[in-house]
Amino acid sequence: xxxxxxxxxxxxxxxxxxxxxxxxxxxxxxxxxxxxxxxxxxxxxxxxxxxxxxxxxxxxxxxxxxxxxxxxxxxxxxxxxxxxxxxxxxxxxxxxxxxxxxxxxxxxxxxxxxxxxxxxxxxxxxxxxxxxxxxxxxxxxxxxxxxxxxxxxxxxxxxxxxxxxxxxxxxxxxxxxxxxxxxxxxxxxxxxxxxxxxxxxxxxxxxxxxxxxxxxxxxxxxxxxxxxxxxxxxxxxxxxxxxxxxxxxxxxxxxxxxxxxxxxxxxxxxxxxxxxxxxxxxxxxxxxxxxxxxxxxxxxxxxxxxxxxxxxxxxxxxxxxxxxxxxxxxxxxxxxxxxxxxxxxxxxxxxxxxxxxxxxxxxxxxxxxxxxxxxxxxxxxxxxx
Ligand SMILES: *Cc1c(COP(=O)(O)O)cnc(C)c1O
Numbered sequence: 001x002x003x004x005x006x007x008x009x010x011x012x013x014x015x016x017x018x019x020x021x022x023x024x025x026x027x028x029x030x031x032x033x034x035x036x037x038x039x040x041x042x043x044x045x046x047x048x049x050x051x052x053x054x055x056x057x058x059x060x061x062x063x064x065x066x067x068x069x070x071x072x073x074x075x076x077x078x079x080x081x082x083x084x085x086x087x088x089x090x091x092x093x094x095x096x097x098x099x100x101x102x103x104x105x106x107x108x109x110x111x112x113x114x115x116x117x118x119x120x121x122x123x124x125x126x127x128x129x130x131x132x133x134x135x136x137x138x139x140x141x142x143x144x145x146x147x148x149x150x151x152x153x154x155x156x157x158x159x160x161x162x163x164x165x166x167x168x169x170x171x172x173x174x175x176x177x178x179x180x181x182x183x184x185x186x187x188x189x190x191x192x193x194x195x196x197x198x199x200x201x202x203x204x205x206x207x208x209x210x211x212x213x214x215x216x217x218x219x220x221x222x223x224x225x226x227x228x229x230x231x232x233x234x235x236x237x238x239x240x241x242x243x244x245x246x247x248x249x250x251x252x253x254x255x256x257x258x259x260x261x262x263x264x265x266x267x268x269x270x271x272x273x274x275x276x277x278x279x280x281x282x283x284x285x286x287x288x289x290x291x292x293x294x295x296x297x298x299x300x301x302x303x304x305x306x307x308x309x310x311x312x313x314x315x316x317x318x319x320x321x322x323x324x325x326x327x328x329x330x331x332x333x334x335x336x337x338x339x340x341x342x343x344x345x346x347x348x349x350x351x352x353x354x355x356x357x358x359x360x361x362x363x364x365x366x367x368x369x370x371x372x373x374x375x376x377x378x379x380x381x382x383x384x385x
Contacts, residue, residue, distance in 0.1 A: 001238070002318060002356075003236065003358060005277070005356060006382075007319065010318075013378075014378065015279055015280050015281040015297050016278060016279060016298035016302050016377050017378045017379060017380060018360065018361075018364065018377055018379040019277045019279055019381075020276050020382065022275070022381045022382050024241075024274060025059055025361075027241060028241050028242075028270075028274070029063035031241050032044055032267070032271070035248040039263070041262035041263060042262070043087075043263070043265070044267060045065065045066040045089050045264060045265065045266045045267075046065045046068065046268065048068060048070075049069075049070050049363075049366065050366065051276070051361055051362060052366055053379055054077075055381050056275075057078065057081035058081055061081055061083050065271075066083065067087060068088075068266040069088060069090050070090070070092040071092065072096070085106035089109055089112055090103045090110070091112035092112075093115070095122075097121065100121065101125055104129050104131055105129075109134065110134045110135065110184060110222075111133055112138045112224065113137055113138065114138045114162060115162065119170070119180060120177070122179075123179045123180045124179075127178065131179065132178075133180050134181050135181065136183060136184030136220070137182070137186065138187065138188070139164055139167055139185060139186070139209065140158065140160060140162060140163055141189065142164065143189050143198065143201045160188070164209065167185075167209060167213070168216050183220060183221045184224055185206070185209065186226065187205075187206065188266065189226065189228055192269060193229060194229075194230040196246055199254075203255040204254065206223060210223075219261075220261070221261065221262065222262040222264055223255070223263055223264070226265070226266050227268050228267075229244075230270070231274055231362075233312050233314065233359045240274045242274075268362060273359050273362035274359055276359070276360045276365070277361075278302060278364060279354055280298035280355050282294050282317075282349055282355060285349060292325070292327055292328070293327065293328045293330050294349050295332065296340070298340075299332050299338050299372075299374065300335070300337065300338045301371050302331075302365075302374075302377045303340070303357060303364050303367075303368075304368075304369075305360075305363055307338060307339070313341070313357050313359055313360060314358040315329055315355055316346070316358065317347045317348075318355070318356050320348055320353055321347055323348060324346060324348070325345070326343045326344065326345055327344060327349060328343060328344075329344060329346075329355065332372075333372050334372065
């Protein structure tokens with residue numbers, strides 16, 4: 001089964017380009033809202049680093065989500081797309097002063113703070129502006145996630161977050177500072193997680209930490225559990241919307257919130273991955289000694305995930321219905337890692353055929369580079385057609 005694409009219209013467009021199915025994005029957002037609206041005080045912040053395409057940001061804002069930013073540039077992109085400061089959270093291990101100042105100027109909902117030195121700088125910069133910054137501490141829960149090693153973030157060995165044993169002293173230290181107010185605890189254990197047991201382990205850890213806080217008579221207003229829900233890269237047509245019910249039900253069942261506490265999520269990939277496709281044209285078919293290559297006009301400058309994380313993306317030849325053959329699909333960049341897939345079955349492919357590289361809406365366009373002096377890929381949305 002292949003995706004449904006306006007192949008005729010695509011013929012006029014210069015490849016490579018990204019194509020976003022905005023109807024699928026809207027359905028995905030409705031599926032999220034259907035689950036979260038059943039719970040009082042649950043909020044989803046879209047993790048903007050997955051994709052900052054302005055049209056997508058607007059649709060996501062219109063669906064009522066907030067934004068999770070990891071840089072000053074992302075905060076600016078969200079403000080431009082109409083997100084109110086009150087719905088923006090700002091995370092990251094290395095926030096520069098100018099970025100913190102943008103957050104302060106926009107009166108963002110919360111800074112997710114990852115160290116004491118950072119807390120002190122936020123306190124100073126807020127004092128200079130006569131403001132009080134809302135902060136949450138990002139704790140490193142030492143919970144492993146069953147995902148690629150490069151995208152786990154919640155292990156003690158990772159650079160992210162504050163160690164659990166420092167939680168109480170850090171909160172007590174913050175309470176001495178006049179220009180910060182501790183409002184929450186923040187966690188994020190990794191990305192492309194499909195095993196709900198990982199999120200359950202996070203819930204258990206948060207429950208323990210909250211018990212410990214209670215012993216110190218500390219209570220925070222909100223818990224932010226980060227994001228990380230994965231998508232089905234193998235079956236983008238059959239499973240085009242992630243299992244949000246299983247994901248949110250895990251938190252509903254396992255996490256013990258205190259009365260009045262709100263719960264925040266930061267989903268990125270699960271919101272935008274499946275609605276995006278990278279379209280590329282076949283330049284040449286090259287028959288090697290042992291295999292054949294489909295050499296295409298997209299490269300890792302357009303979509304780096306296969307080169308960076310050995311990520312799998314389903315590839316479809318949307319110009320051909322001929323019997324399938326095995327190909328290595330490779331880009332034109334002068335690096336051996338510029339390979340989208342090895343030995344994949346495609347309908348027999350010839351020069352000029354359009355290939356659809358699926359599930360490319362998250363960490364695709366936004367990671368594009370100009371290495372080899374290449375042009376950045378263009379992007380189109382289905383409602384422009
Ligand atoms: C990247 C990131 C997310 C989003 O992760 P996804 O796997 O795309 O859902 C959420 N929170 C933080 C702090 C992040 O760094």
